[in-house]
Amino acid sequence: MSTELLQQIAETNRWGAIYPELALGILALALLALEAVLPKFAHGLIPRISILGQSILLGYILLFDRSGCCSGEAFGGMLSFDGTGQAFRILFLATSIFVSYLAMVSLEKREFPRIEYCHILLVVSGALMLLAQSNHFVMFFVALETATVGFYVLVSYYRTSYLSLEAGLKYLVMGALSSAILLFGIVLLYGAGSNPALEGSSADPLNFSNLYIFLVANPTDMMAIIGMLLVISGIAFKIGAFPFQIWVPDVYQGAPIPTTALLAVGSKAAGFAMLINMVEVFEPLKAWMYPLLSGIVALTILFGNLAALTQRNLKRVIGMSGVSHAGFLGMGVLASTQVEWATNAVVFYLFAYMLASMAVFAVMAHLPKNDDAELTIDDLSELSKKNGFLGFALAVGVGSLAGIPPLAGFIGKLLIFVAAFQAELYGLLAVGIIGVVISIYYYFGIIKSAFFEAWTFKDEELEEENPGVPGETLQLFGKLAIVVAVTGTIILGFWQGPIGTWIAG
């Protein structure tokens, strides 16, 4: 290999184009350095520095770089930048800020190290951003594994709690299994695409554009079809879609609240970023892929909603409702194969879902129970009386998740349904509407418990233990985070503004 060729390749390494990821990486390293340098009493500042740094980055992107500074491929075809990728960047960054805040609150309560949590969180967010923009299976897999390894640690972070450790172990085993399935699929695609005897093969079939060219030339190649099935299955694992959702309730329950929020929003959004890319790449195999995805989507919506009906544990309810949300999002992704703007509708739905989930998780983090794995719906009882602010935030968040107009969740679902209608997915649309109707029941179970008095059995003999007041830990900073999530949910419901024009275009 000559030096000119090397230089030519190295020239596509446009480091400036990935400045958000670089900034997160540097911030993550800086946190560790600060922990070593600063005196003990100043350590409480470090998570705040992390949030501040991320907020500055988010502000910069929102003000000056909304639609992405760069387009096209970079890093020798490893990454490809476009508007959707930039939207996912903003989504992951906002998620990361909310999760940092949740971590500050919940870890403070239980005295676990916070700085390392913030450090791992930043690296995971950076990896998720790269994942959403990857254009090559090597980058894709490395970014995915970085995020997944981070998740293993974050899930089992409450190591004194059996439930958290159990969740960590389950997530480790299931995550390793899904990674193995995904990797096997990638290898089969590589094997099929690099066969010089076939038309359209190339030396680097792991590149998405090369793979697409190969699949157009050989839409019936059995090896490629099996590879596609395995890759889609691996992604379905990450988003918690139907046959691969078994890990969701236990892991969501055992993981610390910030990690559950990150899993529910970040991991799911990353899965859909992957799925949106993959659906484009595998488009030539649609004879196999569309029926498969339709089946997964329909079963996911029904299973998620039906399974959530019987749950009493708050995190399990949110987890199973997350499964059904994955179904609705999957419907949007399927519609995007026919209707172009459906991809934007999926992104909008993810933003609405993120804001609403963060409001709900923030309320959960401020409930007085020490062990958040055992929060049940009953712990919310009379929340609106004890703390009206939290009660209102919960109502807005849950209402938006349920899709009650005029909140953002309603517009998100409406856009997805309109897209599905235009794409003529009538069967899925029917399933989706049935799913929404079922979901109202358990979402309003939560609201009912928070707003309406229920007769509860009180044992006079047992000593009344003081359960503490919800929202005791609420500070100005926390109020700000909840206010942002709630107003975001309400505003996006009434006024889609620039996002609306972006979706229509």
Place this chain on the structure above:
Amino acid sequence: MTDLFFYIFSAVALISAFTVVFSRNTVNAAMALIVTFLSMASLFVLLEAYFLAVVQVLVYAGAVVVLFLFIVMLLDAKEDKQKKISRISTAAAVIGFAILVMGVVAIQSSPTLAEASGGELAASQMTLKTFGNQLFTTYLLPMQVTGFLLLIAMVGVIVISKKAKQPQS
């Protein structure tokens, strides 16, 4: 000459692999595993995949087996009594063997494979130099991200396993 070496190393690999499975003593099994990996590495050398051979020795025969030995010694595994083979393992073994036979037959009877075998081995170009060139040009970004992967894995292990400060309350 190469054929002879191939048969020698294959035989060693097979015998030691059977020892891994059938040995009652876990330490002996781990040692036999090293022999298997070494003979596999020799097979890679015969295929002129030198880099793969070196990695095989360094990573598998070195690090992985040492890890196995650590765990065996930490857990203090005793020689266990012969367990009854359950019906499901028998079924799995039969199915596995059948798939293996099918694979061999498929390779033997494949017409495209017989033609392709005359070509140059792809692995023979895979010297350490081209590998390094690729790693520091095309795959530079994934490599940097891998660095972060290792960092958070390390930080995570320390955080989860270091001595816990007793949480109050």
